[in-house]
Amino acid sequence: MSAEAASVHPDVSRVLIDEKALKARIRELGAQITRDYAGRRLMVVGVLKGSLIFMADLLRALGPEVDADVDFMAVSSYAGTASTGTIRVLLDLRENPEGRDVLVVEDIVDTGLTLASLTETLRARKPRSLEVCTLLDKPDCRKAPFQPKYVGFKIPNEFVVGFGLDYDERYRQLPYVGVLRTPSK
Numbered sequence: 001m002s003a004e005a006a007s008v009h010p011d012v013s014r015v016l017i018d019e020k021a022l023k024a025r026i027r028e029l030g031a032q033i034t035r036d037y038a039g040r041r042l043m044v045v046g047v048l049k050g051s052l053i054f055m056a057d058l059l060r061a062l063g064p065e066v067d068a069d070v071d072f073m074a075v076s077s078y079a080g081t082a083s084t085g086t087i088r089v090l091l092d093l094r095e096n097p098e099g100r101d102v103l104v105v106e107d108i109v110d111t112g113l114t115l116a117s118l119t120e121t122l123r124a125r126k127p128r129s130l131e132v133c134t135l136l137d138k139p140d141c142r143k144a145p146f147q148p149k150y151v152g153f154k155i156p157n158e159f160v161v162g163f164g165l166d167y168d169e170r171y172r173q174l175p176y177v178g179v180l181r182t183p184s185k
């Protein structure tokens with residue numbers, strides 16, 4: 001067993017995206033966002049808690065051409081079988097997004113219900129522009145027709161953890177994105 005394989009968490013069946021690939025792709029996303037918002041002031045909104053590691057890396061990948069400030073939101077999952085995907089805002093922005101260029105940073109888009117609802121909530125507050133950057137996208141799982149502008153990686157329909165993503169609040173600290181061996185409890 002190689003040293004790298006030995007360091008993989010025993011609950012992870014395989015590493016889907018390793019540290020090196022994450023770093024390289026986040027650098028590309030940062031460059032793209034810097035080009036798109038050059039000369040502007042950007043309000044970067046992290047959706048807690050899953051986005052925390054991605055957000056920190058993405059911010060450091062932004063060039064000096066963009067002036068970024070940081071805010072956070074936390075939302076509850078949509079309830080049960082509701083296909084409307086209404087979310088509850090648990091932690092709201094401290095700054096008013098009205099008239100601002102807002103970039104929402106998310107860990108993963110699965111059904112799309114969370115972000116469809118969150119962006120609707122934010123759009124009602126009249127930002128100048130509103131886009132979403134997600135590290136991971138499971139396009140096969142959509143229940144709401146939501147397409148983020150910036151996507152790190154498209155992944156298959158498997159439950160992943162690491163790099164900020166949890167299962168039952170665990171595994172967020174893993175430096176890679178891996179498939180969880182037993183996502184049942």
Ligand code: 5GP
Pocket residue numbers: 050107108109110111112113114115158159160161165166167
């Ligand atoms: P959506 O509303 O798009 O279905 O999913 C949004 C939330 O579901 C994500 O922010 C994340 O918390 C959770 N989620 C969806 N797929 C996964 C996954 O594969 N792993 C983890 N850890 N969370 C996921």
